[in-house]
Amino acid sequence: MDSYGLLIDFSACIGCKACMKACKEANNLPGDPGDHLSYSDYTVVKQQGDVFYRQMCMHCLTPTCVSVCPVGAMAKSPEGAITYDGSKCFGCRYCMVACPFSIPKYEWNKAVPVVRKCILCYSRIKEGKEPACAWVCPMGATRFGKRDRLLEIAHTRIARWPDRYIDHVFGEQEVGGTSVLMISPIAFSDIGMRNTLPNEPLPNLTWTILRxxxxxxxxxxxxxxxxxxxxxxxxxxxxxxxxxxxxxxxx
Amino acid sequence: MGRKGKLKNKLFLFLPISLMALLGLFLTFKRFYYGLGSVTNLSDAFPWGLWVGFDVVCGVALAAGGFILTAIVYLFNAERYKPVLRPAILTAFLGYILVAVGLLFDLGKPWNIWHPMVMYNPHSVMFEVAWCVILYLSVLALEFGSIVAEALKWKKVVNIFHAVAVPLVLTGVLLSTLHQSSLGSLFLIVPQKLHPLWYSSLLPLHFFLSAVAVGFATVILESYTSSKFLKRGLELDLLVDLGRFLWFALVVHLTVRWQDLFVSGALANYRPGSLEAIAFNLEMALLIGAVVLLTIRRTHRSKLGLFFAAMFALFGVIVNRLNVSIVGMLSDTQSGYFPAFSEIIITAFLAMMGFVAFFTCVHFLPIFPQEDHNAKAELKVQLSA
The missing domain is CATH 1.20.5 (Single alpha-helices involved in coiled-coils or other helix-helix interfaces)
Structure with a gap:
């Protein structure tokens, strides 16, 4: 697998929210950084105890949103980003219902609404740059690179500092693996991530019937x-x- | 007195209908000018509400009478049920139109509704749903068209319809099978979000089997209505037979459902007193109530008993659909969704338009068989022969 991804290390995050601001700029999102994911916030930094953590699209390897979209508005690029084409979308919002991480958000108060979510700064990746959040992070808490390499780094860190991390790379296995990987000092279920996710990609659930x-x-x-x-x-x-x-x- | 009474009746109906229509049109304008958020309680946490849960998911189930009855009459040649065939086709056709209109309200960009026809994604259940709506609506339009052609005395067109009736009905039955079940398949993708009392890998089967039951229930209710209208519904022994089919469909559905509940261990998640438990109880009480009414000889053999059994089955399935699409999704999303007033009004507005359309069609088209119209009856005989 040669696609890109992000490694987010919550133990290194200092909660400066530079990623949130950079994200807004890179994606032309209106308003000041908010406190929850929305049509104008593709990522948020939150706090649990003294741990800062980040929420954003996980860019699944076998993405549920891509599989459920009836018009193919969502697509997984070879680079790893899940992109969205609003001109195809007809607004059924099945992606929002189906996403195991409840990431896609909607423009509820627009006459011509579209779905909004992180697209891993796809145009920046195309230009050979890093996504804005990884590029701006002063602590290197969010790191951009090939997913294989990031996975190696994650496991090395956990092995080297077993008391600093729980022994789990979130996104390595969940729903078939995600391009965004997370390591954390506290349990992922404590920061709002589901611990009930299967390792099997969710699209298999419907494909077994549809086929x-x-x-x-x-x-x-x-x-x-x-x-x-x-x-x-x-x-x-x-x-x-x-x-x-x-x-x-x-x- | 008759005339004056009628006029009064008309006024009595006209006022609330036009008030409702005005309110509905105003809210329609609001919805399309200011967006979904201005008239609904939908949110990022709860993106599907009453319009998907009731207008679309229940709407399709309520139209099941069409495919059940066309199958009985055309494919299984049980012509005894012919008197209620047309009301069932009309109900299904109007039901599907309402589903489509409901979708136009609910979709964020309804003018792109044709996109699934040119932008393929066969991995999406919604893609299947979209195609089923489009194709089955076309089948129903043709079936309904044959009634219109007959009213207009277009013999040639009627003959063409007659020639293709069986393949057309067969297509409709297959599409309905797919569509009814696919609405259950929609929720296969949310094993974490849908409450275990309803989530099951057998959802498509549950949806199909319960839709068959609704189909029979609708036919019984159709007949009851037609007997109110023209004092000529089905004879009691036919209704009793339909009641038997309904009983059988319900028992099959409930058996599969309960077997599934036991095997999957879902009942361990039954928390007495919780919203889910209450909703589950209501659903089961209605469905089992219908079975009981149909099991007791006295109620099974009375028109009123059959009427109530059919109503119980109908509402049992409606509650089931709402449980799957709304109630069962509440606790995980913690959104506390309840439909907004304007959401309910628009749903009621659409339902009202459906009723108005139904009675208009009954008035102008040969929906219920009438003995005094000899010419029509002749054509009908030709059509049905």
């Missing part, structure tokens, strides 16, 4: 059509017998 549709249509068509034919044929024969006529009786 059966052609079979259902063909088998169902033959069975129901067959039943009709049998019943109809019988009735025709009955009519023929009772009429005592030859030839086809029109149904």
């Amino acid at each position: 059966k549709i052609p079979n259902i249509v063909i088998t169902g068509g033959i069975v129901v059509g067959g039943v009709w034919w049998v019943i109809n044929r019988r009735m025709e024969l009955e009519k023929e017998n009772s009429n005592g006529k030859e030839g086809k009786v029109e149904k």
Whole structure:
């Protein structure tokens, strides 16, 4: 796997919120940095005890939002970013319902609304730059790089300072793995991350059903059509017998 | 007296209907000018509310009578049920139009509603849902079109419809099967968000089986309405038979559902007194109540008993759909969603338009069989032969 990702080390975060401001600038988001994810805040830094942590799109390797979008407005780029094309979107908001991290946000008060979420500064990546949040972080708490390499770093840090981290790289396995990886001094369930997420990608749950549709249509068509034919044929024969006529009786 | 009484009746209906229409139009303007947030309680935490949960998910279930009855009459050749075929087709057609209109309200950018037809993503259940709505609405439009053609005495068109009736109905049945179940599949993707009392890998099956039950319930109710209208519904023994089908469909649904609940261990999440438990109890009480009414010989064999059994089944399934799409999603999202007043009004406005359209169609089209219209009856015989 050669895609990019982010490694966010909560033990290194000092809560300066430079990433939030940089994110706003890079994505032209209105207003001052808020305290929760919204259409104008793609990332937030929050505090739990004396630990600062960050919320943002995890950029899943097998993304649920991409799989549920009926018009393909969401897409996973080869670089790892999940991008969004508002011109395709028709606003069903299934991505918001389905996302295991509840990341996509909506412009509820616009006549022409779109979904808003972090796109890993895709245009910056294309230009060979880092996402704004990683680029601006003074502590290196958010680090940009190839996912494989970041995973190595994460495990090395946990192994070297076992008392500083809990032994879990969030995003290594969750829902099939995510491009954004997190390591933390406190349990992820304490900072609002679900600990019930399966390692299996969620899109498999619907695909196991959807892939059966052609079979259902063909088998169902033959069975129901067959039943009709049998019943109809019988009735025709009955009519023929009772009429005592030859030839086809029109149904 | 009759005439004056009618006029009074009309006024009595006209005022609330026009008031509702004005309010509905105003809120429609507000919704499209100021956005979804201005008329709904939807939020980032709770992006699907009453319009998806009721207008779309329940709406489709309530239209199930159409595919059940066309299958019975055309595919299984049980012509005894013909008197309620057309009301069922009309209900299904109007139901699906309302689903589509409901979607236009709910979608953020409804003018892009055609996008799924050109932008493919077969991995999305919503993609399947969109296609099912489009295709089945077309099938229903054709089935309904045959009634209109008959009213206009377009013999040729009627004959064409007659020739393609069976494949058309077969297509409709398959599409309905897919669509009813796909609304359950929509929620397969949220194992963490939907309460375990409703989340199940068998959701599509549950939705399909309960839709079949609703189908029979609607047909019984259709017949009850038609007997009110024209004093000529189905005879009691036919209704009793339909009641038997309904009983069977409900028992199958409940058996599969409870077997699933036990096997998955979901009942361990039943917390007496919680909102989920109350909603679950209500759903089960209604469905089991319908089964009980249909099991007791005396109620099963009375029109009123059948009416109530059908109502119980109908509302049981409505509660189920609302539980899956709204109640079951509340505790995880902690959003405390409850539909806004204007959300409810728009839903009521759409439902009212549906009723107005239904009675208008009944007035102008040969929906309920009438004996005094000989010409129509003749054509009908040709059509149905």
